[in-house]
Amino acid sequence: FLVSSREMLHKAQLGGYAVPAFNIHNLETVQVVVETAAEMRSPVILAGTPGTYSYAGTDYLVGICKEAAKRYEMPISLHLDHHESFSDIRQKVEAGIKSAMIDGSHHSFEENIALTRQVVEFCHRWDCSVEAELGRLGGQEDDLIVDEKDALYTDPDAAVEFIRATGVDSLAIAIGTAHGMYKEVPRLDFDRLGIIRSKTDTPLVLHGASGVPDADVRRCIELGITKVNVATELKIAFSDAVKQYFIENPKANDPRHYIIPGKNAMKQVVLDKIRVCGSEGKL
């Protein structure tokens, strides 16, 4: 069964760990994430961008994830990552999804609040939790491209006001991470995170975790991050392994063969990130 992210994140916050959110795209990536999380008894969030839902089909993804939850007898949160439109979210929530992110970070503060509040009012009637974003991450997530110079760190007092005005269940904050990999190791604003955490009890979300050193992710969790988003490192591991397989087996054409090394490589990243999040055994 598909669940909202609310309880998972509250439990994580009390327990001092984070729930990992892995971006998935198809049957195989769902299989890898859920199988690994089940083996490690870790709570998990499966995230899909709008591009992923239109690629795979919302009903297919919902169906696959429901089956995965049944198979492993564990709650799974299938999440809408970086969704930008109310009507898009409404459709998908009506299709059975219980965890949504409304990304209004490119709007003005007031417009972000208005849009987020509209989504919260609707979603809460459907027992769907809502994540919003304040501040703006650099880098590229699917079609969403933000130039580094347009990235904006989250203002702590604005975060408090935003949470109060919208009633969101969790908040993505910008403290120096970016989507995708980094040219140089990012320098995160831990002080800012600490200040935001001291001003609110709302679960805080770290986007752009690919390429962030494990020690820095752990420090963010110590300082109060309760959800860690990972996308790019999974894609790189998967595709690199499949490329290597084709180099070694240029005549290969059976997906049941050439996809396996991709899944195995991705599984290793999922394992590592669950360990970094400290969510092993927390199911």
Ligand code: 13P
């Ligand atoms: P990365 O691609 O840097 O892992 O970011 C993932 C993310 O924030 C998904 O919302």
Ligand code: ZN
């Ligand atoms: Zn993100």
Ligand code: NA
């Ligand atoms: Na990143």
